[in-house]
Amino acid sequence: MAVTQRLDLRQSTSLVMTPQLQQAIKLLELSNLEVSAYVERELEQNPLLERDEDEPVLAPGARGALPSPPDNGLNSGLGRSRSGSGNGTRDGNDGPPIEETLANAIDLREHLTTQLTLDIQDPADRAIGLALIDSLDEAGYVMGGLEPVAERLGCDASRVETVLKQLQQFDPPGIFARNLKECLALQLLDRNRLDPAMQALLDHLHLLAQGDRVKLMRICAVDAEDLTQMVSEIKALDPKPALAFDAAPLTPVTPDILMHRTPEGGWVVELNNQTLPRVLVNQSYYSRLLKGSRGKEDRDYIVTQMTSANWLVKSLHQRAVTILKVATEIVRQQDAFFGHGVQHLKPLMRRDIAATIGMHESTVSRVAANKYIATPRGLYELRFFFSNAIADTAGGESHSAAAVRARIKGLIESESEVLSDDRLVQLLKGEGVDIARRTVAKYRESLRIPSSTERRRQRVLRVG
Template identity: 60%
Template sequence: MAVTQRMDLRQSQSLVMTPQLQQAIKLLELSNLELSDYIERELEQNPLLERDEEGRSDFEHDSEGDGAQAESANADLTDSADFATSDVLAASADLPLDTDYDNLWSDDSAAVAPSSSLNGWDSGGRGGSADEGSGLEQTLGSAINLRDHLLAQLGLSITDPTDRMIGLQLIDMIDEAGYLGGDLEQVAELLGCTVARVEATLAKLQEFDPAGIFARSLAECLALQLRDRNRLDPAMQALLDNLHLLASRDREALMRVCGIDGEDLVEMVAEIKALNPKPALAYEMVVTSPVTPDILMHRQSAGEWIIELNSETLPRVLVNNAYVARISREAKGKAERDYITERLNSANWLVKSLHQRATTILKVATEIVRQQEAFFLHGVQHLKPLIRRDIATAIGMHESTVSRVTTNKYLATPRGVYELKYFFTASLAHANGGDAHSAEAVRSRIKHLIETETADAILSDDRLVELLHGDGITIARRTVAKYRESLRIPSSVQRRRDKTLRIG
C-alpha cells in the first residue's frame, strides 16, 4: 500500500471550556460572601470595574464629555443587585451554564447527605474548589472544627430527615464547653414537632464524640463519659446525683447514699477526676459565627412566598464606561488597545455572569420553596421526598446546575436558616399512586415494626414487605433487607434465637 499525503475536510463538534465559562461556573457555586471576596480580587485586577457602593444608576465622571460619551453604554449594563428578586427570572435559553460539563449526572442520583444547619452554622469549608496552589502542607496546621466534627457524625449516624434537622438545630445550641443551652420545647415549637422527638434525637447526639458532648449539666456530662467507658453503674449514678456532697467533702453522706465503703469511694472519685468537664475545648469553636443567608423568604398577607437574594451581601459591580472611553482615546500602540479590550470583555462577562447566577439561584430556590411548602407551613414532619431531578425537571435545567446552585447557598426561612441542598431526600413510590414516601420515613417504619414484634411473631423480610404494602409503600424485599442492615438489625432468624434465649 502506497503511503501518500492528502487533505480532508471534516466537520466535528467538541465542547470547549473557555476561561470565561469556567469563571461563570465557579461563580454559580459561590455563596454571596465568597462571591464578595472574589469580586474584591477582580476589582484589584481589572481597572475597568468599580463597586457601586451607593447603588448609583450611573458613575460619577471626571468630565462631562466622558459622561456623555459613556451614557448610552452604561444604560445597557446590568447591576447584579437589580436581579435579586424572583420577578426578574431569565429564560433558560439565556443561561449557558446549564450544561453537565463535568459529566456528573449520568444516572439517577439520590439525595446527598445534608451538611447544613440552622441558625448559625458555618461549615468551615464553604467555597467549592480549592484555590490553585493549595497543598496538603497548608492544611496540616489547621485546628479541628467542632461543628464539622459533629456534622460529619450526624450525617453518618442519623438518616431520618426529621431527626437530622432537629440534630442540626441542637448542634447550633451548644456552647464553647460543649453543653447544650436553650429549651427543647422551643426547638419543638420552631420545627413543628413533639418534644419527645427532640429528646429522642438528643439522646442519639449524646453518643457522639467527644464523650460528654450535648450535656445539659455537669452531672450529665460526667455520666455520658462514664457510660461511654461502661462505668456508669447505680453507685456511680448516685454519686453524680449528689455532686454537692462531693464538693462539700461529706464522705459519710456519700458512702451512705451510694451504698459503698471508703475504698470504693476513693476509686470512684478518682475516676470522676479523670473525666473532662468541658469536652468541647479540644476543638476549634465557630458557634459565635452565624451563617449569613444568601436567599431570603417571607410570606405576604395573601399567603404567597416572596423569594429574593440577600442584597446586604450581594456585591454590586459596574463597568466604568467613562473611564473606558477616556483611556481608549489615550491608548498608545496596539498592546495598550488589546489590553483595554481584554479587560473590558472580562468586565462585561463578569457582570453578565453575576446576572445569570442571580436568576439561576432564584429559580432553584423558588421551586424548592414551592415543593417544600408543607414543611414551611406545618413543620419538619411534613418534609417532602425530593431529589435534584425533580427541581431540574420543573425549571427546565440540568441536574448539575441544580447541584452547583444548592451548594453553599443558605435560605433564611421562618423556621431557621438552611442550606438549599438539605431539602433533598430520597423517596419510595406509593402503592396506590399517592404521594411518595421518604426513604428515611420507610426506614423508621421498619425499625418500629421490628421493635414492636413479639417472640412468637418474629417478622421476616417478606412479612415486612407485606405490612409496608398495607401502608401504601411499594418496596422490594432486598430493599427491606438493605434498610434493616443499615439500622444494624439482625435477621429474623437471629432475632428469634435471641428472644428465645432471653425468655428461657
C-alpha cells in the same frame, strides 16, 4: 486481503469547558460569603472593576422570573442588575484558582452536621437535629430547653427529646447535654463507666464540692479507695466538650436567601443583599486606558481585563437569578412544611425542581450546595429539602425514602421473630409502600443493621 489507506470525514459534537465556563460553574457552587472573598481578589487585580456602593445586585421586593401562584403568594426578589456584556476568557496565571479562596477548617457545626446526615435519615428528625445544633452554647450545652424547638418546628416535645438522645451519642462525648451532671454522665456512658455507684455520685455532686466524703461513701455504697478512684475519673472528664474540639466551636452561618410571610399569608423569597458582592465595570476608565495605550501588548492587556470584568459581572448576575429561581421553587414545593411543621416535609428530588424551572438537574444540585435559607422555622441548607421518593402501592402520594428507612428500623427494633428482607417487603407493601427487596437490603445496611441471619445468630448467643 489487500491493505489500503482511506480518508474519512466524521462530524461530532463535544462540550468544550473554557476557563470562563469552569469558573462560572464554580461560582454557582459557592456561598455568598465565599463569592465575596473571590470578588475581593478580583477587585485588587483588575483595574476596570470597582465596587457598586449605590444599589444591590438584585433589588429586594421586585417580582422575579418565577412569580408565585395566587394560592400561596410567593414572589421572588428580582430587580435591576448592573451588568456588562462580553465573553472573555481568564488567563489562569493571575492568581490562585477560585477553590483556593475557601476556608479549609472544619468547625464543630460542620462536624456535628456531618454526623447528623450519616446517622439520622428521617428529614423531620434531621430538621430537629439542626435546630438543636443551633441551640448549643460555646461549651456544647443545649440552651433554652426543648419546648422552644418543638414550638418553632410544629412538633411534640417528646419527639425533640428522642432526637436529642440520638445526638447525645455524637462526638465529642458529652455534647448536647443540658447540664453538668448530664454532660459528665454522657462521657462516663461513652467509657462504659456509668454504673449505679457512679450515677449516685453524679446525683450528689454538691457533696463532692463540699468535700463530704463520708456521706458520699454511704450514698454510693463504696469504700474510701473506690470513692477516690471514682472522683479521679470524674476529674478526668471534660465539663465543656465543645471547647476541646475548637476554640470557636460554632461559626454562625450567614444565610444566602431570606424568606418571610406576607400579610396575605404567602411567602416572600429574596436574596440576602447584605452578603451579595456588588461590582461594576468602569467603562470611562477603559476608554481612557485604551486611548492612552502605547502598543499592542498594552492594548491586549486592557481588552483582556475588560472582557474578564464583563464576564464576572454577568456571571454574578446570572448566579443570583439562578439561586433565586431554585430557592423560590423549593419554598413553593415545601409550603406545607413551612406552614404546618416538620411532619409535612414532602419527598422532593432535584429533577422535580429542574423540570419545573427549566434548568438542568446538575445546575440545581450546584445551587443547593453551600446555600442557606433563613426561614421562620430555622436556618437550613437548600439541599436539606431534597430526598428520594418511593411509590405508593395504591397510586397515592409517594413516600419519602428517609421515612421508609425509619419504618424499616422501627419494624426490626420491634420484631418478636427475626424479619427477613423478604418479610419486610411484604410488611411495607401492606402499608402501601411499593419497594423492592434489594432496596430494603440497601436501606437496612445504611442503617448499620445486620442481616436476618446475623440477627438470628446474635439472638441465639444472647439466649445461650
